[in-house]
Amino acid sequence: MRSPDHDHLTLLLRDRLRLRGGGETPSRRLTGAVRDLAEAGALPAGTRLPSERELASAVGMSRGTVAAAYRALVDAGLCERRHGSGTYLLAPAISDIGHLMRRDALLIDMSKSTVPDPSFLRLPDLDPAELLRAPSQHGYDLMGDARLRAALRGRVAGDFLVTSGGQHGIDLALRSFARPRDAVLVEETTYPGALAVIRRCGAEPVPVACDTHGPDPDAFRAAVARHRPAAAYLIAVHSPTGRVTAPERVAEVARIAREHDVLLVEDRALAELVHGAPVPPSYAGEHPDGTITVGSLSKVLWGGLRVGWVAAAPALLARIAELKMENDLATSTVSQRMAAAALENSTLDEWPAELIRRRDHLSTALRRVLPQWTWRQPDGGLSLWVRLPGADAERYADLARAHGVAVAPGPLFSPDRAYRDHVRISFALTPELLDRAVVALATAWHARDASAGAIDPGLGLPV
Incomplete structure (x- = not known):
């Protein structure tokens, strides 16, 4: 920066x-x-x-x-x-993924694409001793706790192992196969945590053009021929754009990957959060022996519940399991049994329906106060991908922080630091917080020009 x-x-x-x-x-x-x-x-x-x-x-x-x-x-x-x-x-510089994880108690944080609080969870009266009852007794269950694995069977196809969240799963999947100087294909905007892992492996993220349906098959095929990638990292319900990959696009890209023996790492952390669109099928349907699927409960239960999974064909999963054993021996049994209790007792269809209401609430407020901002209404996920006309997103994000609200600037999501006029903003907060955030965003926007009018904090409108 x-x-x-x-x-x-x-x-x-x-x-x-x-x-x-x-x-x-x-x-x-x-x-x-x-x-x-x-x-x-x-x-x-x-x-x-x-x-x-x-x-x-x-x-x-x-x-x-x-x-x-x-x-x-x-x-x-x-x-x-x-x-x-x-x-x-002398303050230390931070990485792009570190940028998203910064914390400031004075901020309304719209920069993170996650469930902001556990208010939708329904937990039974838990006996603390029950959280410690691992079948192995010692708790080192490499593939995951049996109770959680049973609770996940309806969500995960095939065999899988439990991870400490989606980021852990992405890290294991990519580090198992990416080597220094390898190319890894990514969508032209993508998750900064995956970019960080790719670069830490010494590999190079290569952007592939996309449209409103997903990765462009012709662009994907050309990138495969030119770069001979070790893998491709693809997102089913996309962040930052909120795009839901079309089923025919999933099938076509998966067939290209299978023909050219390209490993696919599919991120399905947001796959359950669709807003009226069908849940996209997995790339594993067309490329079963060459797809690693990563999932997470952080987007449907709570961001602080660090439980996810990696699913793959036996040969791929064995390689990932070996790396996981070297990495952390086993995911916390306490966290897994808490997650299992939440899955068994929570009515999870309340959260996607509430997200649609919050998405529409934020969209209406932004269109009223900042009509020059534009975005495509997302079909899934937790965020808006907003274009700020004539603005530098990183500079605006700094100014928004000074006004008390955090947004994620577009270059964080681009392997070549493009999208300098975009920001990602989460709509997962409560309507009350969203209203306060919109006033702060508008105040920061008008503060770019000292001659612009002030914002009335009571109405959230230019005066």
Whole structure:
């Protein structure tokens, strides 16, 4: 992430000072504002802070106040002074997947595509001892707890092993087969966690063009011929776009992969969250011996319940199981038995229906307040993929954070850092939080231009 320019940095600091309010000395407020922006990722490592005189003038404080704040930041190890050059931030840089996992208690977080709270879960009165009753007694059940495996049988086709969430499954699947300098095909926008794994393997993610139905078969075939990939990572119900891959597209791409002996890693974490469209079939239907399917309960139960699975043909699954045994021995039995209880007792059809209501609520509010923003209404998933006309998404995301709301900028989802005018925003929050977030998003949008009108917090409308 690049450092913000001087004007953008002073704007971020002014807005953060406003959000922190009173109750502190001016120097402590300024110190806290810089710390907040650094911890939120809006100021990357190496950012040069304005001179004491410049910042004092920009934020309406005395030069002595700014100097005291800078000394406190240096003493705390957050900044360093370079003789003759200025004051620089020492906060660590973070990866793209780290960007999505940042936490700030002051934020309304619309950046994560997950169930934000466990309010839809229905759990029985659990005896804590029941959570510890593993058939093996020691709890090291490599393929997963028997009770959870039974509860998952209706969701997972074929044999599978339980993982610590979908990200763990993607990591195991790709690391089992991708090697340095390998090509791995991905859709032109994709999940940043998969991109991080591919790059950590030393492999190269290669984007494949898509349309509203899924990966373009001609583009996929051409990429296979040109790059001879080790694997392709594909998403059934797509994030960030919310596209549901058409059944005929699944069949055609799977046939190409089978003809050319290309391994498919299929991410079905969002596959149950479709909004009126049919659940897409698995690529494994046409390519059963060459498809690894990854699933997760984080999108239908709760993000904090880190339970997922990997399903594959026996030869592929054996290789993944060997890597998992080296990786973590076994997924937590306590988490698995809690997940099994949730699956056995929860009415999970309430959540997809509620998601449609929240999707429509956010869409209506955004169209009213920010009519220049555009998106295709998603057929599945938890997020809107929004185009911001004439804007830099990373800069806007920084500004939105300063106004109290987190969104995910488009370049995070692109292997070549494209989609610089897009953001992904989750509609999974409660309507009350969505309304507050829309006001903040609109305020940040209008703050890009100092001459733009303010936003009335009561109405959420330009005044």
